[in-house]
Amino acid sequence: MAYAYLFKYIIIGDTGVGKSCLLLQFTDKRFQPVHDLTIGVEFGARMITIDGKQIKLQIWDTAGQESFRSITRSYYRGAAGALLVYDITRRDTFNHLTTWLEDARQHSNSNMVIMLIGNKSDLESRREVKKEEGEAFAREHGLVFMETSAKTASNVEEAFINTAKEIYEKIQEGVFDINNEANGIKIGPQHPTTNSPISSNQGGQHAGGGCC
Amino acid sequence: MEGTFGYSGHYFDRFIQSQDSSVVNKFQKKYWKTKQTLIKVTGKKEDEHVVASDADLDAKLEVFHSIQRTCMELLKVIELYQRRICFLSQEENELGRFLRSNGSQDKSRAGKIMQATGKALCFSSQQRLALRKPLCRLYQEIETFRYRAISDTWLTVNRMEQSRTEYRGALLWMKDISQELDPDTHKQMEKFRKVQAQVRTTKTSFDKLKNDVCQKVDLLGASRCNLLSHVLTTYQTTLLHFWGKTSHTMAAIHESFKSCQHEVSTVKASQDSTDKLDKKMEKKSTEEDMEEKKGDETPEDQLISLGHEDGCEKIREELDGVEDSLALLNEILGGLFVDDGDVSQEWTKGFGDTETSAASGGSAETQQQQDNSFFLPSQLLDQSLNWTSTVPQSATCAAECSSRAEQNPSKPAAKETAGTSKDLSAWFNLFADLDPLSNPDAIGEANREHELHTA
Numbered sequence: 001m002a003y004a005y006l007f008k009y010i011i012i013g014d015t016g017v018g019k020s021c022l023l024l025q026f027t028d029k030r031f032q033p034v035h036d037l038t039i040g041v042e043f044g045a046r047m048i049t050i051d052g053k054q055i056k057l058q059i060w061d062t063a064g065q066e067s068f069r070s071i072t073r074s075y076y077r078g079a080a081g082a083l084l085v086y087d088i089t090r091r092d093t094f095n096h097l098t099t100w101l102e103d104a105r106q107h108s109n110s111n112m113v114i115m116l117i118g119n120k121s122d123l124e125s126r127r128e129v130k131k132e133e134g135e136a137f138a139r140e141h142g143l144v145f146m147e148t149s150a151k152t153a154s155n156v157e158e159a160f161i162n163t164a165k166e167i168y169e170k171i172q173e174g175v176f177d178i179n180n181e182a183n184g185i186k187i188g189p190q191h192p193t194t195n196s197p198i199s200s201n202q203g204g205q206h207a208g209g210g211c212c
Numbered sequence: 213m214e215g216t217f218g219y220s221g222h223y224f225d226r227f228i229q230s231q232d233s234s235v236v237n238k239f240q241k242k243y244w245k246t247k248q249t250l251i252k253v254t255g256k257k258e259d260e261h262v263v264a265s266d267a268d269l270d271a272k273l274e275v276f277h278s279i280q281r282t283c284m285e286l287l288k289v290i291e292l293y294q295r296r297i298c299f300l301s302q303e304e305n306e307l308g309r310f311l312r313s314n315g316s317q318d319k320s321r322a323g324k325i326m327q328a329t330g331k332a333l334c335f336s337s338q339q340r341l342a343l344r345k346p347l348c349r350l351y352q353e354i355e356t357f358r359y360r361a362i363s364d365t366w367l368t369v370n371r372m373e374q375s376r377t378e379y380r381g382a383l384l385w386m387k388d389i390s391q392e393l394d395p396d397t398h399k400q401m402e403k404f405r406k407v408q409a410q411v412r413t414t415k416t417s418f419d420k421l422k423n424d425v426c427q428k429v430d431l432l433g434a435s436r437c438n439l440l441s442h443v444l445t446t447y448q449t450t451l452l453h454f455w456g457k458t459s460h461t462m463a464a465i466h467e468s469f470k471s472c473q474h475e476v477s478t479v480k481a482s483q484d485s486t487d488k489l490d491k492k493m494e495k496k497s498t499e500e501d502m503e504e505k506k507g508d509e510t511p512e513d514q515l516i517s518l519g520h521e522d523g524c525e526k527i528r529e530e531l532d533g534v535e536d537s538l539a540l541l542n543e544i545l546g547g548l549f550v551d552d553g554d555v556s557q558e559w560t561k562g563f564g565d566t567e568t569s570a571a572s573g574g575s576a577e578t579q580q581q582q583d584n585s586f587f588l589p590s591q592l593l594d595q596s597l598n599w600t601s602t603v604p605q606s607a608t609c610a611a612e613c614s615s616r617a618e619q620n621p622s623k624p625a626a627k628e629t630a631g632t633s634k635d636l637s638a639w640f641n642l643f644a645d646l647d648p649l650s651n652p653d654a655i656g657e658a659n660r661e662h663e664l665h666t667a
Contacts, residue, residue: 039386039408039411039412039415040386040390040404040407040408040411041390041393043395045395058395058396060395065265066261066262066264066265067261067262067265067266067383068261068383069261070259070261070262070387071383071386071387071390074387074390074391074393075390075393
């Protein structure tokens with residue numbers, strides 16, 4: 001399957017907030033309560049349709065542990081969208097958002113769409129960060145905000161797709177220069193119904209490209 | 213808005229390359245490890261986030277190094293302290309023998325007192341040596357602790373450091389390969405997976421060793437506290453025993469000495485009329501002043517400046533000098549009770565009859581307050597119990613924190629001003645600090661001993 005556009009996403013945030021689980025829920029519609037620690041980065045991909053156009057999301061799920069911070073910084077480059085995730089049951093993950101945001105703004109292009117995500121909304125009884133606080137933070141920093149649960153899949157689709165929509169709108173408005181790959185957007189082969197050389201090249205590839 | 217699903221790469225190629233043992237791979241691993249070693253050795257700035265992520269480990273290592281260092285310092289301090297005890301005991305014994313031999317030549321009551329005092333000093337000098345046994349024990353325990361526990365932890369620390377270098381090397385490698393990473397390029401992904409596997413293995417081993425080190429250092433600290441608390445309890449008991457016995461003996465002499473003092477005052481009054489004697493008295497008092505000064509400085513120096521060895525010989529000579537002039541004084545003023553009385557009073561005062569000092573406590577204390585800058589040995593010995601308590605305390609401090617330890621022995625005066633009740637609490641605090649589960653019996657005993665002492 002070919003795509004009209006490819007958007008590069010990165011998922012960032014403290015360790016253990018559920019970044020990998022969000023990705024797994026989005027790509028595989030599964031939830032795994034115990035997840036291996038992400039080493040460096042993992043990848044995921046999924047096709048979505050916006051405005052009748054096939055869009056491939058290439059998602060970079062970065063490691064949240066501090067020792068990988070310098071490494072993950074090199075993954076910001078060329079990302080069109082970012083999911084900044086915190087855990088609503090852990091106040092400290094919310095407190096670190098400013099650092100993450102600074103990091104993201106510093107190492108990515110200025111047009112990158114950032115979606116703030118308060119994950120683990122299913123754990124209402126253990127909530128430490130109010131929804132209003134997340135909203136206020138998003139408003140203050142010009143982000144889109146959403147509370148999700150990778151466990152119940154609540155809002156997961158919406159989080160990824162709304163980000164894509166916003167990027168798509170920016171393309172339509174001409175904010176993104178789609179010919180510059182540094183913006184994290186690639187234009188797919190022009191004939192979506194036929195097998196393009198790119199997709200045949202990707203045939204033996206596991207990461208991300210398997211679906212195309 | 214319908215999406216078609218792809219799958220993430222997570223579970224397919226994650227472990228593909230983990231067992232890669234090709235020559236190239238080995239060489240690459242070596243290369244990055246060496247690079248990290250070089251960075252470490254040359255002291256080049258390391259990745260701040262990587263360093264920060266090891267903050268807890270580095271804090272534990274700091275504790276470990278402090279334990280290592282302070283144990284060594286404690287050993288040195290114990291050795292010096294032991295030596296000083298020996299010297300002090302020797303001097304005490306010599307003085308005791310001197311008083312006895314001179315007292316036996318004197319058939320008067322003063323002679324008897326001198327003999328009794330001399331006997332008490334000899335006794336105290338013998339008893340003082342008993343302190344060496346628990347100190348020896350402490351020394352041996354710490355030595356064993358160093359050889360066993362510390363060196364074992366040290367080995368783990370070394371293994372951890374090796375593993376840390378490997379892990380950080382792998383991180384460098386990963387950072388390098390991440391610069392141009394494209395998940396849609398097979399070749400790059402293959403390389404990345406290889407490095408990822410390397411990071412994963414080294415991280416696992418490093419995390420395990422990191423945990424080992426943290427646990428071992430925690431245990432090390434706790435076991436040292438335990439060790440100190442146990443061995444120092446024996447020392448405390450011995451010390452209290454020693455002071456209890458000595459103060460009893462001294463108190464007995466003081467009792468007999470009291471009645472003598474009345475005689476002294478009457479004799480003094482009768483003497484006042486005699487010009488010749490008056491002169492002698494003057495001479496004596498000036499001499500005595502000088503001696504007092506000498507006496508003031510020397511024991512203090514000897515007791516406090518644990519540092520210099522050669523100073524000790526000088527002090528001993530000076531003490532000999534004091535003894536000589538005292539002998540001379542004794543000869544000059546041979547038959548008079550008054551002088552013998554004064555001399556022995558000086559010496560009991562100088563050499564730690566706490567009871568005497570307590571009896572004249574009012575004046576001694578005001579003197580202390582007036583003359584804060586000038587530290588008197590009598591003050592020191594006045595509260596000898598408290599002072600000696602600062603010795604193990606300073607030793608523990610040395611164990612805990614060297615800077616505090618350096619302050620403590622040189623400034624015992626700070627503690628001295630405290631009242632006896634405060635002394636007691638300091639004493640308890642010392643052991644409470646060491647061991648929160650400190651033996652309540654030991655405290656009870658300390659209390660009892662102290663009451664005995666102040667009775």
